[in-house]
Amino acid sequence: MKHLLSAADLDRHSAIELLDIASEMSGVNEREIKKLPTLRGKTVVNLFFEDSTRTRISFEVAAKRLSADVINFSAKGSSVSKGESLKDTAQTLEAMGADAVVVRHHASGAAHALANRGWISASVVNAGDGTHEHPSQALLDAYSLREAIHASPAGQSLEGLKVAIVGDIAHSRVARSNLTLLKTLGAKVYLVGPATLLPGALTAQADGFSYSLDDAIEDFDLDAVMMLRVQLERMTASFFPSEREYARIWGLNGDRLSRLKSDALILHPGPMNRGLEIDAKASDSKNSLVLRQVANGVNMRMAVLYKLLAGGSIND
Amino acid sequence: MVSRTVLGTSDIDRAVTRIAHEILESNHGTSNLVLLGIPTRGVILANRIFEVISKNETVDIEQCLGQLDITMYRDDLNQQPTRSVGHTHIPGGSLDGKIVVLVDDVLFSGRTIRAALDAINDFGRPKAVRLAVLIDRGHRELPIRADFVGKNLPTSRDERIRVHLTESDADNEVVIEG
Numbered sequence: 001m002k003h004l005l006s007a008a009d010l011d012r013h014s015a016i017e018l019l020d021i022a023s024e025m026s027g028v029n030e031r032e033i034k035k036l037p038t039l040r041g042k043t044v045v046n047l048f049f050e051d052s053t054r055t056r057i058s059f060e061v062a063a064k065r066l067s068a069d070v071i072n073f074s075a076k077g078s079s080v081s082k083g084e085s086l087k088d089t090a091q092t093l094e095a096m097g098a099d100a101v102v103v104r105h106h107a108s109g110a111a112h113a114l115a116n117r118g119w120i121s122a123s124v125v126n127a128g129d130g131t132h133e134h135p136s137q138a139l140l141d142a143y144s145l146r147e148a149i150h151a152s153p154a155g156q157s158l159e160g161l162k163v164a165i166v167g168d169i170a171h172s173r174v175a176r177s178n179l180t181l182l183k184t185l186g187a188k189v190y191l192v193g194p195a196t197l198l199p200g201a202l203t204a205q206a207d208g209f210s211y212s213l214d215d216a217i218e219d220f221d222l223d224a225v226m227m228l229r230v231q232l233e234r235m236t237a238s239f240f241p242s243e244r245e246y247a248r249i250w251g252l253n254g255d256r257l258s259r260l261k262s263d264a265l266i267l268h269p270g271p272m273n274r275g276l277e278i279d280a281k282a283s284d285s286k287n288s289l290v291l292r293q294v295a296n297g298v299n300m301r302m303a304v305l306y307k308l309l310a311g312g313s314i315n316d
Numbered sequence: 317m318v319s320r321t322v323l324g325t326s327d328i329d330r331a332v333t334r335i336a337h338e339i340l341e342s343n344h345g346t347s348n349l350v351l352l353g354i355p356t357r358g359v360i361l362a363n364r365i366f367e368v369i370s371k372n373e374t375v376d377i378e379q380c381l382g383q384l385d386i387t388m389y390r391d392d393l394n395q396q397p398t399r400s401v402g403h404t405h406i407p408g409g410s411l412d413g414k415i416v417v418l419v420d421d422v423l424f425s426g427r428t429i430r431a432a433l434d435a436i437n438d439f440g441r442p443k444a445v446r447l448a449v450l451i452d453r454g455h456r457e458l459p460i461r462a463d464f465v466g467k468n469l470p471t472s473r474d475e476r477i478r479v480h481l482t483e484s485d486a487d488n489e490v491v492i493e494g
């Protein structure tokens with residue numbers, strides 16, 4: 001594997017292998033010396049054209065735990081604000097010896113362009129491109145689900161698990177990557193959201209969809225609910241009448257929580273708009289995996305960097 | 317290809333039993349003893365050695381038996397396709413002050429053991445580290461030797477040694493191919 005651009009790059013075997021490597025990586029956090037020498041001498045560049053807390057920090061921690069050198073680049077305060085293009089920026093970083101570029105960009109397809117246009121020879125990890133894909137997030141969500149439902153998760157899939165992805169599907173790269181990966185792992189995926197935010201191209205790939213969260217809770221016998229952030233910054237038109245109405249119809253609150261199965265799991269990729277798509281009762285309930293998702297992010301990204309960078313040239 | 321069986325079931329059993337007793341003798345019992353098997357067949361051998369020890373002494377499996385995956389510490393990661401990662405379990409979580417006995421099936425170049433020594437470093441400071449192997453086939457590339465050896469097998473470099481143990485294979489035997 002040279003790049004991780006899309007959840008569709010992974011078949012079931014390689015996805016499960018990555019999840020298994022991540023679970024071995026989790027042991028590193030409990031050791032006296034929280035570091036492995038595996039990527040000594042490799043350089044990982046975090047190339048972030050968009051704001052990020054969790055993803056950037058967890059890629060940084062992951063690379064450092066594997067002894068790689070990390071260069072953090074954010075568009076603000078760099079030559080990008082003087083008008084430098086993605087290509088020139090990437091080639092500059094390549095000239096400084098980057099072995100992997102973790103890229104987040106507001107344009108869908110940016111990671112794909114970096115990987116395939118011959119601009120650079122480094123491995124490319126897509127850490128979110130516009131409204132397209134965010135595969136490492138999907139992996140850590142799958143990891144968190146697998147860890148919660150299996151007593152011994154190694155080698156297991158998510159066969160038969162019923163998951164609803166709820167909210168702003170249209171603008172969500174997390175939803176796209178999760179839809180693909182969860183289905184690869186055998187889960188049934190349902191999409192739920194306002195009709196204005198539920199593109200037909202995606203509902204066609206799902207196992208079902210609904211315009212009402214209440215109906216979805218009633219009809220789909222859900223094992224897990226993944227709430228998405230309402231991405232106000234990407235909305236160029238009015239997709240729903242008001243935030244209050246959105247919260248009332250599509251928000252996960254204490255009442256809806258009580259109508260889910262008692263052991264139904266709750267996920268949110270963060271950052272949460274508390275009171276909008278999810279309220280405190282739901283996000284802080286005992287079934288909430290939100291903090292596990294953050295903790296698992298580091299292990300999952302260690303596994304991704306290991307898989308992309310540790311092998312030799314014979315691979316691929 | 318010519319293949320020749322050099323150890324059978326009873327030979328392997330005898331070697332494991334002898335190694336277990338030698339470990340007990342040199343350690344004067346089981347105090348502070350930690351057996352660490354190196355995946356895959358080192359783990360099986362460590363389990364077998366532990367079984368023999370527990371027949372003779374009172375010993376707590378939680379404190380005494382673990383396994384150490386060395387994939388992330390290898391010096392040849394760059395020369396091969398990405399390897400899958402094995403499981404590591406350190407009994408009691410730390411190796412500080414322990415007498416660690418590394419267990420592996422075949423001792424060849426010594427590079428696996430070098431990687432294991434690096435890995436051990438990250439789990440604390442053991443009082444001593446010893447090495448037990450079923451087969452020592454020579455051709456060391458590093459200044460490493462085994463403390464407990466099941467059998468010394470002089471080989472040529474292009475021969476292959478296969479260790480089969482019933483826990484992971486069809487039978488118990490050590491075979492030379494080449």
